Structure formats: C-alpha cells, structure tokens
Amino acid sequence: GAVVSQHPSWVICKSGTSVKIECRSLDFQATTMFWYRQFPKQSLMLMATSNEGSKATYEQGVEKDKFLINHASLTLSTLTVTSAHPEDSSFYICSARAGTDQTLAKNIQYFGAGTRLSVL
Amino acid sequence: QKEVEQDPGPLSVPEGAIVSLNCTYSNSAFQYFMWYRQYSRKGPELLMYTYSSGNKEDGRFTAQVDKSSKYISLFIRDSQPSDSATYLCAMSAAGFQKLVFGTGTRLLVSP
Numbered sequence: 001g002a003v004v005s006q007h008p009s010w011v012i013c014k015s016g017t018s019v020k021i022e023c024r025s026l027d028f029q030a031t032t033m034f035w036y037r038q039f040p041k042q043s044l045m046l047m048a049t050s051n052e053g054s055k056a057t058y059e060q061g062v063e064k065d066k067f068l069i070n071h072a073s074l075t076l077s078t079l080t081v082t083s084a085h086p087e088d089s090s091f092y093i094c095s096a097r098a099g100t101d102q103t104l105a106k107n108i109q110y111f112g113a114g115t116r117l118s119v120l
Numbered sequence: 121q122k123e124v125e126q127d128p129g130p131l132s133v134p135e136g137a138i139v140s141l142n143c144t145y146s147n148s149a150f151q152y153f154m155w156y157r158q159y160s161r162k163g164p165e166l167l168m169y170t171y172s173s174g175n176k177e178d179g180r181f182t183a184q185v186d187k188s189s190k191y192i193s194l195f196i197r198d199s200q201p202s203d204s205a206t207y208l209c210a211m212s213a214a215g216f217q218k219l220v221f222g223t224g225t226r227l228l229v230s231p
Contacts, residue, residue, distance in 0.1 A: 002166075004163075006163065032217055034217075034218075042223070043208065043221045043222065043223045043224050044164070044208075044221050046218060046219075049217060049218070091161065093163045093164070095163075097217065107152040107212050107214070107217075108152070108154065108166065108169055109210075109219055110166060111156070111163035111164045111165070111166075112163050113162055113163045114161065114162060114163040116161060
C-alpha cells in the first residue's frame with residue numbers, strides 16, 4: 001500500500017513554455033500533498049503544501065504564479081511550471097499524506113519517483 | 121544551527137558490514153521520526169518510522185530514537201551493495217504537516 005505515482009519522470013521543454021507534472025495516490029486518499037524541489041546532492045526543499053479543495057500554501061521565496069498547484073481531488077495534485085526558464089531545471093518530487101481516518105500512519109509522507117525537468 | 125543535523129558522508133563500508141547512520145535535532149517537539157532511502161534520480165522511499173522514543177526493527181534495519189539526547193539512528197545489518205544510496209532522516213511534531221529533513225548521508229557499500 002501507500003503508492004504514489006508521479007508523471008512524467010523526465011520532461012524536456014523549450015524556454016517560455018509551461019509544463020504540468022501529475023502526482024497521484026494510487027491506493028489511498030491523500031488529503032494533503034506536498035511538492036518539493038531537489039538540487040543535485042542536496043536535500044529536499046519544500047515548495048508548497050496543498051490540501052484537497054483548498055489553495056496551496058507556498059513556502060517563502062516560492063513564486064505562486066510561476067508554480068501553480070492544483071489539488072482538485074483526494075488522489076490527484078498537479079504542479080504546473082509556467083513560462084519555464086533554464087533556472088527552473090531541477091528535480092521535482094511530490095509526496096502525499098493520508099487522511100486521519102485511514103489505516104496508514106499519520107504524519108508519514110509517501111513520495112513519488114520524481115520528475116526531472118530540463119528547460120532548454 | 122539547523123533543526124536537524126546529518127553527516128553528508130560519503131560513508132564507505134565493505135559488503136556485510138553493520139552500518140550506523142545518525143541524526144541529531146534541536147526541536148524537542150518532534151515526535152515522528154522517519155528514515156527514507158533515496159537512490160540517484162529517484163524519489164525517497166520510506167524505510168522506517170517511529171513515534172516517540174524506542175526501537176523498531178524490520179528485517180536488516182533497526183531504527184532507534186533517544187529523545188532525551190535528541191538523537192536518532194538507523195542501523196543496517198549485513199549491508200549489501202544494493203544498499204548504496206542516500207539516507208535521509210526526517211521528523212515532525214504532532215499536528216504539524218511539514219517534515220524537517222536532514223541533508224542526507226550518502227552510503228557506499230562495496231562488494
């Protein structure tokens with residue numbers, strides 16, 4: 001149990017275009033999903049927290065107009081990188097946390113496999 | 121001072137060795153403690169989680185939490201080359217959704 005699917009695993013795009021990354025919880029309902037960014041040989045940097053049906057909460061320094069997050073259902077969250085530029089190239093990872101009424105352990109985040117974004 | 125400190129390594133051991141990975145933390149409110157394994161260019165995979173103090177064992181892995189010392193450990197017995205990865209400790213306080221991560225320790229197990 002506790003499988004999180006992230007798609008695509010790798011995307012290459014031209015500067016100025018937008019890219020959408022999907023994150024799905026396959027076998028549990030994720031009331032909260034998180035989006036991280038990871039630079040080479042560094043730890044995860046939280047970008048935003050999204051609760052189903054609510055606006056995402058962005059961390060300080062993260063441009064919410066550039067990184068659009070939608071969490072429209074209990075199993076799907078999307079991150080759209082708008083007008084991507086080469087400096088947005090990075091490894092993006094989502095995670096999901098189960099609701100309190102489920103059997104999965106609380107406060108545990110389950111991660112997707114990540115998306116490598118390369119902006120040319 | 122960071123909330124969670126973790127030696128980045130790399131830690132190099134021969135196959136079959138017992139590996140000890142550690143994190144220290146400063147926030148006494150942390151109650152949930154996790155260890156994740158991350159292979160290169162992959163997402164973190166949950167290995168162990170512990171609530172409050174104590175030990176937990178799962179196969180070759182043992183997690184220990186000492187809240188009095190604000191110190192957590194992950195032991196790997198009979199280490200294998202496939203254990204070569206970066207190990208991240210993570211923790212959170214009750215009621216708080218965010219995880220605070222260590223920087224990760226890179227482990228290299230040589231055949």
